[in-house]
Amino acid sequence: MNRLVILGVGPQARVIPDLLSALSDWELVGFVDCRDERPCLVGDAAAYAVFDGSDFPETIARQTGIFRPLIALSRMGHRKEWIRKIGELGMDPATLIHPTAVLSRSAEIGRGCLICPGVIIGPGVKIGDHCIINSASTIDHDSVLEENVILAAGVHLPGFVRVGSGTFIGVGSCAVNHVTIGRDCLIGAGSVVTKDLLDGILAAGVPAKEIRKL
Structure with a gap:
């Protein structure tokens, strides 16, 4: 089972838990609030933890162990920043x-x-x-x-x-x-x-x- 952390709390992030319900090999740990969009985690998405992006990934790793990130931000500038960050950290993003x-x-x-x-x-x-x-x-x-x-x-x-x-x-x-x-x-x-x-x-x-x- 792969552990997944979603970067973002907006509309794009909100749809992913429903998508995951059709997949058997992923466990959603929670979301990261990157402070760049209005939270939109309702329904199934509201049941998961929301982590602060300022101390990513250390706090999440301490609490949950190894995980894989997926960037679900909508604004391109912020997406580029996080792409660079997870690349520098050597993380393996989920598809x-x-x-x-x-x-x-x-x-x-x-x-x-x-x-x-x-x-x-x-x-x-x-x-x-x-x-x-x-x-x-x-x-x-x-x-x-x-x-x-x-x-x-x-x-x-x-x-x-x-x-x-x-x-x-x-x-x-x-x-x-x-x-x-x-x-x-x-x-x-x-x-x-x-x-x-x-x-x-x-x-x-x-x-x-x-x-x-x-």
């Missing part, structure tokens, strides 16, 4: 894949990833470390997600799409084949990306257009 997700045998999934219910990942897809693929999103053949990418629910990426590290793609968005979305971009909900986007761009609309630089 969770819901059993209803469909993954090609040739797909590659990195460390510290969260793959939610109903996700479909096609052949030749490469997903970097610390990515979150939310419910009912699809990533088709030969597409690449670099490190620390978040796809909100219902995002659809066709073949040969590349998404740069630190990018968030909003709910219900999609793209056309062969486009590249740069690093540290924010794509608004319901957008359709029809052409390449440079790094650090806020884009939205149908078709998605640059609104401003981030």
